[in-house]
Amino acid sequence: MNMVMSVLLRFIYPPPPSLFVTAMSVISAASLANAGIAEIKGKHMQYSKFWNNNNIGSNNSQKSSSSSSAKRAKLSTKTGMLIAYTPALLASVASFGIFPNEGFRFLLVNSALTIHFFKRLFEVLFIHKYSSVMYLDVAIPISLSYFISTSTMIYAQHLTLGFPEPPLDLKDAGISMFLMGISGNLYHHYLLSKLREQGDKGYKIPKGGLFDLVICPHYLFEILGFIGISCISQTLYAFSFTLGTTIYLMGRSYATRKWYLTKFQDFPKNIKALIPFVL
Structure with missing residues (x-):
């Protein structure tokens, strides 16, 4: 175990004295990996062509699904993806002011995240072509996930200030x-x-x-x-x-x-x- 840690510490900062960041490191890896395994098993995110395709079934299941869907707020997929990405972009942009003078590495990380989500919004507005709808109760958790992961990555970088x-x-x-x-x-x-x-x-x-x-x-x-x-x-x-x-x-x-x-x-x-x- 000590050997593994000594190898890791050659290319990563020591884990920060933050229970939140440590817990999020485990939660992020585990939840995303679980979502990947779910994709392989056929359990897809509710905005993909795979999910829509898998929900074609018997007449009874279609009626039940239609009745349930009718009660949910629908958005165009473009609007849903704008909701998904915008908070994360705002978090990365705001961090330039919240954490000024944090050093060159912090500036690079924050800039990369800002460019990443700016590109995603640019693609939503000007490149992607959508053919389906998205539900508000799906868009909001995705948005929160991107926002939390982006904010946590920035905060984890902030905690390295003063570390060698x-x-x-x-x-x-x-x-x-x-x-x-x-x-x-x-x-x-x-x-x-x-x-x-x-x-x-x-x-x-x-x-x-x-x-x-x-x-x-x-x-x-x-x-x-x-x-x-x-x-x-x-x-x-x-x-x-x-x-x-x-x-x-x-x-x-x-x-x-x-x-x-x-x-x-x-x-x-x-x-x-x-x-x-x-x-």
Whole structure:
């Protein structure tokens, strides 16, 4: 155990004297990993095409589902995703004023989070094309999750003030991975958006970029972006959150490939879910 800690402390800050951050490190990793396992088992988030597809059943179940859904506040998916991402962006922007003069690493982490959520809102407004609805009682928990995880990552970074830097400085590698991840994610989201003409609600097999090798290159680059943020941050919480996010997106990639296999008879079997030639 001491050997493991000595290795970890070569590239992360010592765990902060905060029960909240320590608990959130465990909760974030566990809850996201559990969500990824749920995706593999077919239990999907209630805003995805997979969830809508799985809720097509018998007449009785459809009537029950329709009756229940009628009582829930509906939003356009675009509005729902704006609600999901905006508080996290506001938290990262506000932190520049709440924690001024925290040093270069803090500035990099906060800037990366701000860019990440600004990009997400930009994509919602100008790139993504949506064909379904989202429920308010789904949008709000997602929004809270993003807000809490972003605020916790920033607060965990704040707690490192005064601590000695980790012996292995991963900032430069982190910046490179973050920029590569966010650029690759944006590019493949753009390719996805070009699959649909205005008013088209159908699904097609994506092509171009890394889509010829994996069905979810946008998730692959999102994982790379979060690894980049973790390397810039070098806090236990950042790495725990990234671990959970990676497992979640692996599960979602598996579910996505399975969905395409069931929907398209001509889906190429050699296309992997997330990692070219491997997974």
